[in-house]
Amino acid sequence: MRYGHDVANVRAAEQATMARLPGGLLMQRAAAALAATGAEALGRVYGTRVVVLTGSGANGGDALFAAARLARRGAGVTAVLITPDRAHREGLAALLAAGGRTVTAPDASLRAVASADLVLDGITGIGGTGGLRPAAESLAEAARTSDAAVLAVDLPSGVDADTGEVPGAAVRADVTVTFGTYKPALLVDPAAELAGALRLVDIGIGPDLGAPVLEALQHADVAALLPRPGGESDKYRRGVVGVAAGSARYPGAAVLAVSGALRAGAGAVRYAGPGGEAVLARHPEVLVTAGSPHAAGRVQAWVVGPGLGDGADARTTVSEALATDVPVLVDADGLRMLDPRTVRARTAPTVLTPHAGEAAALLGRVREDVEAHRLDSVRELAARFGATVLLKGSTTLVADPSGETPVRVNATGTAWLATAGSGDVLSGLCGSLLAAGLAPRDAASCAAYLHGLAARLAQGPLSAMDVAEAVPAAWRNAMGA
Numbered sequence: 001m002r003y004g005h006d007v008a009n010v011r012a013a014e015q016a017t018m019a020r021l022p023g024g025l026l027m028q029r030a031a032a033a034l035a036a037t038g039a040e041a042l043g044r045v046y047g048t049r050v051v052v053l054t055g056s057g058a059n060g061g062d063a064l065f066a067a068a069r070l071a072r073r074g075a076g077v078t079a080v081l082i083t084p085d086r087a088h089r090e091g092l093a094a095l096l097a098a099g100g101r102t103v104t105a106p107d108a109s110l111r112a113v114a115s116a117d118l119v120l121d122g123i124t125g126i127g128g129t130g131g132l133r134p135a136a137e138s139l140a141e142a143a144r145t146s147d148a149a150v151l152a153v154d155l156p157s158g159v160d161a162d163t164g165e166v167p168g169a170a171v172r173a174d175v176t177v178t179f180g181t182y183k184p185a186l187l188v189d190p191a192a193e194l195a196g197a198l199r200l201v202d203i204g205i206g207p208d209l210g211a212p213v214l215e216a217l218q219h220a221d222v223a224a225l226l227p228r229p230g231g232e233s234d235k236y237r238r239g240v241v242g243v244a245a246g247s248a249r250y251p252g253a254a255v256l257a258v259s260g261a262l263r264a265g266a267g268a269v270r271y272a273g274p275g276g277e278a279v280l281a282r283h284p285e286v287l288v289t290a291g292s293p294h295a296a297g298r299v300q301a302w303v304v305g306p307g308l309g310d311g312a313d314a315r316t317t318v319s320e321a322l323a324t325d326v327p328v329l330v331d332a333d334g335l336r337m338l339d340p341r342t343v344r345a346r347t348a349p350t351v352l353t354p355h356a357g358e359a360a361a362l363l364g365r366v367r368e369d370v371e372a373h374r375l376d377s378v379r380e381l382a383a384r385f386g387a388t389v390l391l392k393g394s395t396t397l398v399a400d401p402s403g404e405t406p407v408r409v410n411a412t413g414t415a416w417l418a419t420a421g422s423g424d425v426l427s428g429l430c431g432s433l434l435a436a437g438l439a440p441r442d443a444a445s446c447a448a449y450l451h452g453l454a455a456r457l458a459q460g461p462l463s464a465m466d467v468a469e470a471v472p473a474a475w476r477n478a479m480g481a
């Protein structure tokens with residue numbers, strides 16, 4: 001598992017660790033890792049041009065100590081002091097002692113950045129608030145347009161560490177070296193997209209860290225959660241998943257949701273709705289009924305919503321599924337017919353899988369607002385509906401209704417997934433895992449993981465059906481087979 005901790009937690013852990021260690025040791029550990037990553041980015045350090053963007057806090061201190069190490073290895077280092085009278089004193093002294101120089105004039109600072117080979121971003125770390133100030137903004141822009149590799153110290157400056165929000169101008173890094181634990185901004189867009197490749201460095205605060213606010217499944221976690229048929233399994237024990245999706249107008253959604261369901265280990269798939277002919281043409285193994293969920297027979301989980309349209313039949317389908325006592329996943333058109341009271345009153349789990357537009361409609365906001373505030377949005381939806389919510393998009397998040405478990409963030413996604421119908425495949429996949437008995441948060445986060453991994457394995461431009469077909473390969477890959 002990969003964990004993300006909030007700023008309050010990181011600061012408390014740093015305090016506790018520092019109380020046991022000689023002064024300055026944590027910063028030296030941070031600086032050593034930064035210098036090593038910087039040297040790797042440069043290839044050969046001697047004779048290169050390194051620029052340090054230095055703010056007023058400890059983040060600037062880390063950067064200055066790292067730059068001093070590079071200067072001792074023969075790099076020509078220039079520190080741009082954004083607030084000259086408040087630069088980290090010991091860090092600056094170390095750099096000057098190692099032969100580095102400083103600039104403060106705006107023009108000279110911008111010229112230095114433009115001709116750098118490596119820029120160390122030490123403007124702000126976890127202490128930054130409210131986006132970059134104008135002086136720092138022009139430097140961040142110069143770094144973005146220069147040919148230099150940009151290495152962010154702890155976080156790309158300007159992002160909000162706890163939320164992943166980007167309230168104003170921010171640095172765009174090629175690599176971020178982060179200390180002790182991931183910060184939410186490194187895992188959640190829009191900030192995560194500015195961080196580049198991530199490198200986590202152990203500076204010794206691990207044992208003092210409290211509970212994480214975020215977690216990201218890794219292969220081993222998924223392998224431990226996915227169901228494995230035992231010797232005693234039969235199709236009913238493995239779980240039967242019901243799919244109520246598609247309409248005369250959108251039969252394809254039925255086929256795609258069923259395709260996802262079939263490839264995630266369900267013992268059988270029952271389909272209820274008007275798309276039965278299209279489903280059988282592609283998947284003869286499916287048990288099809290033309291009626292509503294009531295007519296379909298017993299299942300261990302329902303998937304409702306993809307391609308249902310918004311007619312009276314669609315409403316009946318959604319309310320019949322919600323009236324059952326099994327886990328229900330509601331997606332797409334089904335999300336437009338949801339009453340929070342009905343969902344909250346259910347005794348079995350409910351999983352909602354909106355994209356940002358659907359989430360915005362449920363919250364009474366605009367899409368851009370949800371995309372800018374993903375963590376808040378997913379938590380608020382989960383609390384309001386008393387449901388597990390999987391919020392799709394460039395970062396996929398899964399939150400439980402209790403608010404007490406860390407939000408899961410999926411790390412396998414790829415922008416190739418943004419293809420029509422791939423969400424329908426995800427619904428089917430997740431429904432299958434619910435039917436197999438996985439807890440809603442595990443089912444949703446494993447489904448997102450396999451879905452993203454499938455898209456990566458299929459490589460390049462994809463159709464939604466390609467994603468479904470690559471799911472067994474993703475499953476094997478996660479299982480390490």
Ligand SMILES: NC(=O)C1=CN([C@@H]2O[C@H](COP(=O)(O)OP(=O)(O)OC[C@H]3O[C@@H](n4cnc5c(N)ncnc54)[C@H](O)[C@@H]3O)[C@@H](O)[C@H]2O)[C@@H](O)CC1
Nearest residue numbers: 014026027056057058059124125126127128129131133154
């Ligand atoms: N506390 C520790 O033990 C350790 C801290 N470390 C580093 O220390 C950082 C945190 O240091 P600080 O608490 O000093 O905070 P930062 O260095 O992140 O930033 C705080 C300073 O930046 C200014 N500032 C805030 N928002 C700004 C903005 N938008 N534009 C420009 N300036 C802004 C503030 O006035 C303040 O002076 C971490 O991110 C990490 O890099 C590491 O050295 C490891 C050990």
Ligand SMILES: Nc1ncnc2c1ncn2[C@@H]1O[C@H](COP(=O)(O)OP(=O)(O)O)[C@@H](O)[C@H]1O
Nearest residue numbers: 392393394413414415417418420421422423424
């Ligand atoms: N930029 C992106 N990066 C990674 N995944 C993405 C991106 N944009 C969309 N996705 C994923 O693609 C899928 C699209 O689903 P959805 O929006 O429901 O589309 P549809 O309704 O066409 O099926 C979701 O799994 C979503 O998380």
Ligand SMILES: [K+]
Nearest residue numbers: 121124153155
């Ligand atoms: K930084």
